[in-house]
Amino acid sequence: MARCLHAQEAPCMTAILTPASVVDLELPPEDRGSSGSDRRDDIDAKQQKVARLLAEVGCEGLMILDPANFTWLTSGAVARCILDPKEQPGLYFTPTQRWLLCSNVESQRMFDEELDGMGFLLKEWPWHWGREQLLSDLLINRNVACDEPLRDAKPLGDRLRPMRQALTRYEQACAAQLGEIVAHALEATCRSANPGDTERELAGQLSHRLHRRGASPAMLSVAADGRARDYRRHGFTSAPLEKYAVLTCTARKYGLHVTASRTFSFGPPDERLRKEHLTACKVAATLIASTWPDAGFKEMFNAAKRVYLLTGFEHEWQLCPQGWITGRLPVELPLLPDSTTLLQSGWLATWGPTVGGSACVDTFLVDEAGPQRLTPTDQWPLVSLRISGSEVLVPNILER
Known part of the structure; x- marks a missing residue:
């Protein structure tokens, strides 16, 4: 049932609570090269989807060149250290078999660390020949579809993108583990920061914590002492931290993306920042409470706009996107x-309202049981808001 709820203008309270619940699934092994049955079953199920799609479009093979579709159909394999897009590995599917298309430089590592035991065969090109010759050979006397424009191949990119947006149970477990990594990296960096640290130093610490647990930063942002009021996409600079900072990051692991933010201050935040953050929390809570399958984003957005209006920040929504659907790409689907758009079960929704110098960003799984927070807090102050009778908890400002 679709739900679109409105934030009440009731007083809110702050409390230290245990981490929010995440998806209760068996988490994937750290070594993606292992032959875990859950991942193999996930890939086999996707092979069946490909077979049905090929029968529907009347093609005998499907070629995959888009890196996002590559990670989707391999359930998390990632090519590394490739600078030329024309050297990226690809995939080739028939209804019953699948191949890795790869240069001789990458093939050994791909099978040792990414695809061992996952049911893939190999079609390899010598690095000095280039990928083009192998792709041309695969098209000879074959009726082939491809996810990118490629000569006579039938284009299917627009068909595949929505198919990958709804995460499988295995992918949901991967996203939940990534969400915990992102939240821990943000909160640990906030707790260890010192006055005088530069934004660049905090970004470096955040990146280090992500890499230590196998995640790669796709976007890092640190805004100290109100710089976010001037630039909503602020990155990080050599500016030193004096009073407070907002940290935001998007990280990638298993070929998936998760985004979150946290805000901290040395001592109590000033009244201006406190009011801005409370408003961001109210907008976020309104969007979170409405994160159910079949909820319409237009209606959700209108409810969020009303919160902005009632709190005296009616124009803030125009300065930054309020949310998007994430997944194999950092932004799979912009929400305007x-x-x-109606939210679908299995989608990952990132809600990211910003108000003045503050932000309230987290990623949620759209689920029949209600929104599942994938970026849980750990002994972090929370704001409790009543949304049409239901309690929604969102991260508050950490006072140090």
């Missing part, structure tokens, strides 16, 4: 004010 006039969007007719």
Whole structure:
């Protein structure tokens, strides 16, 4: 049942609570090269989807060149250290078999560390020949579809993208583990920061914590002492931290992306920041409470706009996107004010309202049981808001 709820203008309270619940699934092994049955079953199920799609479009083979589709159909394999997009590995599917298309430079590592035991065969090109010759050979006397424009191949990129947006149970477990990594990296960096640290130093610490646990930063942002009021996409600079900072990051692991933010201050935040953050929390809570399958984003956005209006920040929504669907790409689907999009079970929704110098960003799984927070807090102050009778908890400002 679709739900679109409105934030009440009731007083809120702050409390230290245990981490929010995440998806209760068996987590994937750290070594993605292992032959875990859950991942193999996930890949086999996707092979069946490909077979049905090929029968529907009347093709005998499907070629995959888009890196996002590559990670999707391999359930998390990632090519590394490739600078030329024309050297990226690809995939080739028939209804019953699948191949890795790869140069001789990458093939050994791909099978040792990414695809061992996952049911893939190999079609390899010598690095000095280039990928083009192998792709041309695969098209000879074959009726082939491809996810990117490729000569006579039938284009299917627009068909595949929505298929990958709804995460499988295995992918949901991967996203939950990534969400915990992102939240821990943000909160640990906030707790260890010192006055005088530069934004660059905090970004470096955040990146280090992500890499230590196998995640790669796709976006890092640190805004100290109100710089976010001037630039909503602020990155990080050599500016030193004096009073407070907002940290935001998007990280990648298993070919998936998760985004979150946390805000901290040395001592109590000033009244201006406190009011801005409370408003961001109210907008976020309104969006979170409405994160159910078949909820329409247009209606959700209108409810969020009303919160901005009632709190005296009616124009803030125009300065930054309020949310998006994430997954194999950092932004799989932008959510715009006039969007007719209905949220679907299995999607990952990132809600990211910003108000002045503050932000309240977290990623959620759209689920039949209600929104599942994938970026849980750990002994972090929370704001408790009542949304049409239900309690929604969102991260508050950590006072140090």
